[in-house]
Amino acid sequence: MKYPLGIHSFGRNIGIKDNTLDFAVIYSENICQAAAVFTRNNYPGSPIIVGRDHIQDGKLQAIVINSKNSNVATGKQGIDDSYQICAEVAKSLSIDPRNILPSSTGVIGVPLPMEKLIPACQTAKQYLKPGNLDEVAEAIMTTDTRKKISYREIQNGSSNGVMFGMAKGAGMIEPNMATMLSYIISDFLPESGDIKGLLKKAVDRSYNCITIDSDTSTSDTVVLMCSGLAGTISDDLFYEHLESIAIDLSKKIARDGEGATKxxxxxxxxxxxxxxxxxxxxxxxxxxxxxxxxxxxxxxxxxxxxxxxxxxxxxxxxxxxxxxxxxxxxxxxxxxxxxxxxxxxxxxxxxxxxxxxxxxxxxxxxxxxxxxxxxxxxxxxxxx
Amino acid sequence: MKYPLGIHSFGRNIGIKDNTLDFAVIYSENICQAAAVFTRNNYPGSPIIVGRDHIQDGKLQAIVINSKNSNVATGKQGIDDSYQICAEVAKSLSIDPRNILPSSTGVIGVPLPMEKLIPACQTAKQYLKPGNLDEVAEAIMTTDTRKKISYREIQNGSSNGVMFGMAKGAGMIEPNMATMLSYIISDFLPESGDIKGLLKKAVDRSYNCITIDSDTSTSDTVVLMCSGLAGTISDDLFYEHLESIAIDLSKKIARDGEGATKxxxxxxxxxxxxxxxxxxxxxxxxxxxxxxxxxxxxxxxxxxxxxxxxxxxxxxxxxxxxxxxxxxxxxxxxxxxxxxxxxxxxxxxxxxxxxxxxxxxxxxxxxxxxxxxxxxxxxxxxxx
Structure with missing residues (x-):
């Protein structure tokens, strides 16, 4: 498996619900150009409120994710918790907390177990391994039965780069907006720099075209991060791979819908x-x-x-x-x-x-x- | 059980699918004031197309129903079949075929077994029994697990009358339009004669407020027939009982949704x-x-x-x-x-x-x- 240049990550268990992986961090050596699309549900989770704030300037350097608890319908405390998670991870990684996007997925309406999350955030740096994104793909699962990964090696003249995507799905999935948690990371930058426009177009032909059960999650998030460490490629080439990965992940989400056989x-x-x-x-x-x-x-x-x-x-x-x-x-x-x-x-x-x-x-x-x-x-x- | 004056009916088995009751006729001695509400599905069944035609003048004297086959998506032949069913029943009962409303419920896309239906229509008269509407309520069932009947005896000064309703439901039931098959028959007439307005108002607070599975049937039909044989009552008194019966039947349909336990x-x-x-x-x-x-x-x-x-x-x-x-x-x-x-x-x-x-x-x-x-x-x- 190949990973984008400059990416380090981990997934580990911190005991939020059981002994499966439930906490993950993705870190880029440099600040990435980034865009995100979020749920249209009128009661978005706290991480979405914080994520919308942090993505405004189109830059991200890290993503911090927990599964088994969505931090939705948890009031002002929930929003404070998501900001604190970013702050603690930022300290550990010595980066700007505003360049961190938080995500949570799992049950609605239960406060986050901050006594478990804070130490995990404070020690983030020591767990990072180069690449390693498949471990993150495992840590973001809830009722998913398998990891959902899709990546492409991209050649452009003498430059080699990678676009790596992952997702989790399973239930509470309905089209007409962004979907679930999905992260796509590339060391290539598109020529125009229009990360957001390209992401929106791809989302509309992939995640927005799937439905498991017509129920719109309060946590849906798709994030695209581009480090540019492998250089710049044309928008067309970039988009071709982006759409291909987005559709591949969307099909994997649909195929792994709760209870699905087909x-x-x-x-x-x-x-x-x-x-x-x-x-x-x-x-x-x-x-x-x-x-x-x-x-x-x-x-x-x-x-x-x-x-x-x-x-x-x-x-x-x-x-x-x-x-x-x-x-x-x-x-x-x-x-x-x-x-x-x-x-x-x-x-x-x-x-x-x-x-x-x-x-x-x-x-x-x-x-x-x-x-x-x-x-x-x-x-x-x-x-x- | 009390029935409206002048009503005769039957339900019997003619072998459309199995040996349960699958064919029914309701007949009124006099021509009734009537109204009906039908599905909003863009592919209504053939009986609905014929029923819309026959109800135009606000008059009905009989209803002929088969279960186990909906006569939907059966093309011009299906419409001809529904007209022929009315014609044969009309001959047997010596009434105007345009005062007969046909209904069919069951599987979509299979031509009606006319070789079984025509003889049944031709011999309709000999099976009629006074009142007997509970037998009809049984004959219209498909995957319903129980008969759905709701009736009220209505007193108005020295006049006594009855409003009798029945319905079938089970699956392919979603709100926002009329629902399933339901027939409400009364020997009272409302003062204003506005059968249609009263029916629409009641449907909007009952059948249009239920959903089993969000799927809109192609056969939904609610019919109200009033003979006036017991005289005339105020719109308020009439509506009070009409809404009460419609809500009662709607709750019975919801409670008996396919697989339902609650x-x-x-x-x-x-x-x-x-x-x-x-x-x-x-x-x-x-x-x-x-x-x-x-x-x-x-x-x-x-x-x-x-x-x-x-x-x-x-x-x-x-x-x-x-x-x-x-x-x-x-x-x-x-x-x-x-x-x-x-x-x-x-x-x-x-x-x-x-x-x-x-x-x-x-x-x-x-x-x-x-x-x-x-x-x-x-x-x-x-x-x-």
Whole structure:
């Protein structure tokens, strides 16, 4: 595994909930150009309030993260705690606390165990190892079943650089805004310096196109940090890798949705515009009846018609609508075709859905997962 | 059980799918004043297209219903089939086919078995029994686990009348429009004759306030028929009973949601207007994370904060927001309070949720059910 130049990090256990990794720091030798996108939930977590403050100047040198407690709905104390975490880490690393972005993920409404976090922040420096970002990817997990990492080595003439991304997902994930925790770090800088514009564009085609359960987390954060230690590359080359990593991580989040057994990839074609594609795409992928039918391998195509039809303000004439599962047209399927669809749904772990609206030329892809008993079990007893 | 004067009906099995009741007719000796509200799904079932046509003049004399097949997404043939069903029943009953409303509920996308339905329609008259509406309530069930009936005897001076309602629900139920199949029949007429206005008002406070799974059926239909055989009563008295029956049936639909173990009753208080109450009410009751937490008895109150906060365009200041479960304030609950909430959730079958927004004086109540493994099982293998 290759890491961006000048990056040091660690993940460790400090006993917030159990004995899994729950605390991590990412540190860059130099101050990075950076941008972040946060949740649109009206009750953002304390770290988001502090993060919005610290990212204002477009610069970051470190990220400090804890899992197992989101520091959300914890009032003024929660915000003070997030500022204090940055202050203690800054002292340990001898950097400006305003160049640190804090993140927390886990249960809502429980004060952070500061008696465990403060010593961990104060001793941050001694745990840092060069690169080591896969350990961070593990430390940010909550109900995720696997680490989510995506990286690309980038060559530009004689310069070699790396773009490294990680994410955590699992539940309380709905599109239409940034998502979960995700950090993307590169030693290349894009020529224009427009980190924020490039990040927003990539987020809109990746994280904003996934939904696990239609519930919008209060902690969603995507951060992009660029040290420039490997030099500068064109915006196009930079964006190509950024989008590729963002989509890769988004698919990993969708595939690892709570209780999921399958990844759903839906492409809406022939849409009038992105807005129409988004509404219909999300109506389909948020439908519990579609997600359970795919789980059970039930070729119940009428549910796709229902889900398109319930977008009241975007009527698509029925004759103009086409729906495909694994390339098989499903509208009006006869018994043999239904059998084929059922086999496809049961056999594959990645279900490809295509919906053609006959309304224009816009095309967009969305991801989700099936809905199973595992989601219910996971969430019926989460805090108890 | 008392029935409205002049009503005859039956439910029987004609073998559409299995050996449960699947075909029903309701017949009134005289032509009734009537109104109906239908689904807003853009792909309404064929019976809805025909029903909209037949109800235009505000008159009905019969309803013909089959379960186990919804006659949705069946093209021109499906519409022809619904017209033919009305024609055959009309011949048997010697009435005008345009005074018959057809309904179908069940799987989408499968042509009706007309070879079974035509003989059943042709022999309708011989199966009719006086009153007998509970048999119809049984015949309209699909995945419902129990019949849903609500009736009131109404006294007005020396006149006695009856308002009798029935419904079926179970899955593919989401608010913001009419719901499922429901028929309310009375031998009283309201003074003003404004059947439609009274029905719309009642639907907006009952069927439009329930959600099982956020999926909008293509078959939703609520019909009100008034024979006037018991005379005329004031609009107020008529509406009082109409709303009471509509809410009673709506609660029964919510309580019998697929896989449900609990009825959720949410009252949004101190809303600025109905629109704000609706958005926040539905965000809470459509949240899978809230529905699973209630199922598991998990006092995870942060999820309520999340669900209010994800209504992006209706920000409520956090300090202004109050949330109660069974009367217990939950925001910032300590360990003892959480224990009490968990006990309440585990013990009760009707969970009372109150949310105060501090934004105005509007109050509205909504109903739903919890989300369990039962919903997944029911819907993963529905058609296979």
């Amino acid at each position: 990844l759903l990839e839906l492409t809406v074609k022939q849409a009038r515009d992105e807005n129409q594609a988004n509404k219909i795409g999300k109506s389909i992928l948020n439908s519990p009846l579609i997600k359970t039918a795919i789980y059970g391998g039930d070729p119940n195509w009428g549910r796709f018609v229902m889900a398109v039809g319930k977008v009241f303000d975007e009527p698509i004439p029925y004759d103009q609508l086409s729906i495909y599962l694994g390339g098989i047209p499903v509208k009006g399927a006869d018994a043999i075709t239904k059998q084929k669809i059922a086999e496809y749904l049961k056999k594959e772990e990645e279900i490809v859905i295509t919906v053609e609206l006959g309304s224009g030329n816009v095309q967009k892809t969305y991801w989700s997962c099936d809905l199973t008993e595992g989601y219910i079990k996971e969430n019926a007893y989460y805090t108890t | 009825l959720l009753e949410l009252t949004v208080k101190q809303a600025r207007d109905e629109n704000q109450a609706n958005k926040i009410g539905k965000s809470i009751l459509n949240s899978p994370l809230i529905k699973t937490a209630i199922y598991g008895g998990d006092p995870n109150w942060g999820r309520f904060v999340m669900a209010v906060g994800k209504v992006f365009d209706e920000p409520i200041p956090y300090d202004q927001l109050s949330i109660y479960l069974g009367g217990i304030p939950v925001k910032g609950a300590d360990a003892i309070t959480k224990q009490k909430i968990a006990e309440y959730l585990k013990k009760e079958e009707e969970i009372v949720i109150t949310v105060e927004l501090g934004s105005g004086n509007v109050q509205k109540t909504y109903w739903s059910c919890d989300l369990t493994e039962g919903y997944i099982k029911e819907n993963a293998y529905y058609t296979t």
